[in-house]
Amino acid sequence: MFARRLFVYFSLSLLFSQVTPGQSATPVPSLPGASTAVAAPTPAQPQITFNSVHVEGPYIALTFDDGPNATLTPKLLDLLAAHHFKATFFVVGQNAADHPEILRRAVREGHEIGNHSWSHPNLAKMSDEAVRHELQKTEDAIVAAIGKRPALLRPPYGSITANQKRWIHDEFGYRIIIWDVDPLDWKRPGPSVVTSRILKETRPGSIVLSHDIHPPTIEAMVATFNQLEAKGFKSVTVTDLLALAKPLPPKPSPSPRASTTPIPSPASVSTPPVTTSTPGG
Numbered sequence: 622m623f624a625r626r627l628f629v630y631f632s633l634s635l636l637f638s639q640v641t642p643g644q645s646a647t648p649v650p651s652l653p654g655a656s657t658a659v660a661a662p663t664p665a666q667p668q669i670t671f672n673s674v675h676v677e678g679p680y681i682a683l684t685f686d687d688g689p690n691a692t693l694t695p696k697l698l699d700l701l702a703a704h705h706f707k708a709t710f711f712v713v714g715q716n717a718a719d720h721p722e723i724l725r726r727a728v729r730e731g732h733e734i735g736n737h738s739w740s741h742p743n744l745a746k747m748s749d750e751a752v753r754h755e756l757q758k759t760e761d762a763i764v765a766a767i768g769k770r771p772a773l774l775r776p777p778y779g780s781i782t783a784n785q786k787r788w789i790h791d792e793f794g795y796r797i798i799i800w801d802v803d804p805l806d807w808k809r810p811g812p813s814v815v816t817s818r819i820l821k822e823t824r825p826g827s828i829v830l831s832h833d834i835h836p837p838t839i840e841a842m843v844a845t846f847n848q849l850e851a852k853g854f855k856s857v858t859v860t861d862l863l864a865l866a867k868p869l870p871p872k873p874s875p876s877p878r879a880s881t882t883p884i885p886s887p888a889s890v891s892t893p894p895v896t897t898s899t900p901g902g
């Protein structure tokens with residue numbers, strides 16, 4: 622019930638937010654005139670946050686949040702195995718602690734486990750200490766289950782501040798994984814709708830969000846996996862997808878937006894304090 626109320630809250634807050642998840646991960650362009658004033662250029666910061674990547678090949682990452690679930694996650698693992706798809710499970714710590722055997726099976730079958738916090742709060746509204754506690758407790762549960770630290774964090778609702786991204790990356794070493802395909806399966810629109818949304822939006826390099834705690838989502842994955850496979854897609858873990866990433870080729874012409882605003886103002890290039898995404902995740 623608590624999570625449901627948060628979903629409603631973020632559905633409303635989304636109406637007032639123009640921020641796209643992960644945008645703040647875009648490297649900040651140098652300010653006009655800075656090149657002559659600064660002796661040594663600042664080396665590019667490694668990218669911390671990912672919504673999708675550019676790959677050469679049919680690779681995608683299917684991701685499932687909020688589990689594991691005692692009955693649904695094993696069913697999903699059976700489906701994934703039938704298609705030789707690898708997935709990434711962003712687990713809620715308290716569920717991971719309840720079902721360590723499901724995490725062990727997932728890892729044994731080639732899937733990845735990521736941190737999705739202990740109790741699914743909105744991290745952007747919490748103190749650093751409270752966030753640290755949520756992440757550490759979950760990491761401990763994952764290590765207890767599979768003997769390995771997670772490398773990835775998906776913040777609940779995709780909600781995380783730029784400052785949190787930095788210190789979480791520094792302290793935990795996590796890369797922050799959002800998504801570019803969101804079928805809104807948690808609203809339970811019906812399996813065929815979930816399937817068609819995923820098929821319509823998924824392209825090479827996509828990170829697809831779904832939740833392995835809703836029966837219709839698992840039902841939807843039967844047709845979804847069949848059709849993704851028919852289209853030639855191969856699902857790999859998020860860490861493997863990031864390793865396959867290639868730099869984006871240069872664009873042939875400037876975008877219309879760039880041509881009307883050639884020089885970004887400092888305000889437009891600065892990172893927004895809070896990145897609030899769609900209520901999924």
Ligand SMILES: [Zn+2]
Binds near residue numbers: 777
């Ligand atoms: Zn979630």
